[in-house]
Structures are given as C-alpha cells and as structure tokens.
Amino acid sequence: MTGLRRVVGWFAPVLPDARVAVLRTVLYLFVLVDIHLFVADPIPLSRHPELYQPLLLERLFHLPPPNPVITTRLYAVLVVGSLVAAANRLPRLAGFVVAAAFTWWTAIGMSYGKVDHDHLAFVVALWLLPTVGVVRGRWRSREVSAQAGWVLKSVQIAVISTYFLSALTKIRSGDWSLTSWPNSFILTWAIVRRPHGLGQFLLPFPGLLRGMQWFAFLAELTSLVVLWLRGRALLLAALFWLGFHVFTAAILYIHFAPTLVCWLAFAPLERLPGWWDRRRASRAARATSAQVPAS
C-alpha cells in the first residue's frame, strides 16, 4: 500500500496551484510566438493540397485536408483562445480549445514531408493544463494540489523524454548499437547542410565533432536523472541543458524553444508574484519616505 502511495505521490505530488497559473500565462503567450515564428507555415502550406500527406492523427480523426479557409480560422481561434487562457479565464474551455487547435495546426505544419520533434512537451502541457480547472486567486493562489502537481510532473517527464527518447532513437537507428551514432559523421553532415552557423569552423576537426557527439549522446542517455533532482542540483541541470541548446543553436541554427519554455515546469514560478509585489511595495515605501523629511 505504501509502495502504491509512493508511486501516486511521485506522479501527482502536491504543488502550488499558483505555479500552474503562472505557467499557463507563459505557455499560452508562447503559443502566439510559436505560430508566428516556429510553426508559422500552415497557412502558406495549405495552398499546396498536392503536397499534403496526412499524419496518422489526421487520418484517425478524419480531419479535412487543410485549405486557407481552415488554416486562417484555426489561426484566429488560436489567437483569441490563447489570450483568454493566458489571462487564466475559462481555463478548461479556452484551454482545451487551444490544445485541440494547436495540435491540429502543428500537425498540419508537419504534414508536408517534414516532422519536427521539439513540440512534444509543449503539446503535452497544452492538453494537461486545463485539467487543473479554475485556480482561485490565479497567480496569487494560496492553494496547493495534486491536480497541479500531476500536470507539472507530466510536463517535466515530457521535457526529459525529449532527450532520453532521442538517445533511444539513435540507438535504434544505429542497429541497436550504442556506438554507431556517436562515432558517425552526423555533425559534419548537419553543418555542411546548414553552412551559416559557427559550425563551419569546426568542419576541419572531425575528431572534435565526434567528441561532441559522445558528450551529447551520454547527456541524453542519462537525462532521466533530472526527474529526481532538487534544489541547486536541479538548477545546475537546467542550466546545463540551456547551455546545450545555446550551443546547438550557435553551430547548427537549431533551437528547441518549445521544449525550453517547458523547462519552467521545474521552476518555483509561484514565487514570482510575491517577489514582484514586495519589490513594488518597497519601491513605493522608498518613494514616500523620500518625500517625508525624517524627523
């Protein structure tokens, strides 16, 4: 019984509702960034019905082939829905509408031959955030709940899965060998194909590139540990992965922004509103004391 309780407690720890409220604001605003910068092509792509190859998801739900009317409406739904949900209003209705619309939108963006892998945690977060329901007091909620904890833990698992599963995929694609990917020339291949980053200066050093592949592969393979870290160790791990993404962005022009923003599920976001209030209060206090001469 205690074993079961520990499993449940791990998947659904009791955490502040305020963290979910702040995370909602950040992630729903990020939807707006995402549809303009990262998955920005569904509307132009939907003008090419001859290139459309529906994913399993679209076939399963009999989603109609995209056309500019559909994608423009989806865009409008996403903009309105995200703004409402970012304000922590109608969290269930607006949240599920955004989750469904964003999933379809992103699926369309990936139905013309290329599938990206940086949206897993973000899509998971959008589907789970509405389940917390109304957070009383929103950012300044004083409540804690397993409802909030389950969502946060699940997003954390999805973030780490992005790394760990990519190591698994590398092992699979290398015919179940642990060494074939890190010993390959994948970074050379990637840099030749994207010649504008800093990576071109590394092309004459295949040994160094191979060392970087081993480093990345081992980091991905051991990333599961992060799910059990706390405090300073967790902060260091988060900074390590942030650095990892900065590095890959610099040499390859590849960012994982939708995954990065989901790292915030690990952070004590619930402290932000209090910190902000105290800062404003102390500023106001200083302003008044400057006006009143000391007696």
Added chain:
Amino acid sequence: MSTEVRPISRTGLAWRVVVALLGIGLLVNGSLRMSDDVWPFGPMSQYAFSPPADDTIVITRVEGRLADDRRVELPLRVSTAGISRAEIEARIPTIVADPSLLRGVVEGWSSRHPAEPAVRQVWLVQDVTQLSRGRPTGASRQELATWTVPR
C-alpha cells in the same frame, strides 16, 4: 500566509496515474517501433541517423530563369517561397516524375516578389558534397528536374 490543500478523489488520482503511464507507454513504443507518422508520439528521429565517413551530402535548391533572362535562386523558405527545403526534399521522387509540382514554388516565390519579372523556367538542383575520411572534399552540382512555366 496559509496554504490550503485542494481535495482530490481516489478516482481523480487513479486516472491521472493511468494517463501518465499510458502516455509514457505510447512514447516509448513510438521511439522503439514507430515512424514520424504517429506524431506527436513518434521517434525523435531528427539527426538520429549515422552517416559514414565517406558519405555524400546533398543540399536541394530551386533555381529559376526570369523573363529578363536572369537566373536566380528561389530560396526554399516559407518566407521566400511559401515552402521549405525539407518539404521539397521529402518529395524529390514525385517531383522528378512530375516536374510541374514545382509550380507551388514558382507561385509562392512570385507572390512574395511582385516587383520581379515572371519566372519562365525552374530547375530542381542539388549541391553535392563528398566526404572523405570525415572531411568535406569537392562539391559539385546536379540537375534533377526542370519545368517550363506555361504562359
């Protein structure tokens, strides 16, 4: 400052744990057995393959001849041609079989460059880089398909 614990039922906890386990199961299954088709539960296959030390690396491009006889690149990005390189690369055999599929690139580029003369002809080309012991050696260029835009 007082914190209150929001109540949760046994059922509420149970379905959450079941959903989490199912999700993890789908993800692991996707990584070990499935393809990109099952997005978002597919394998993290970006850059997950293992090119050999003597690999041939290709970059696919589209070039066009304009009405004033200039030959220009029609950069394969959504912002410039309405479609990206990866999407064209995924369709190379189809385009080679039916080069009129390049129409999408021509229309996408023309609508974003209204001041430029009309595109008369387009080519699907590849820059080929040969690796030798892990280092890039010479590069060459090959034409895969061409399509004359009907007037």
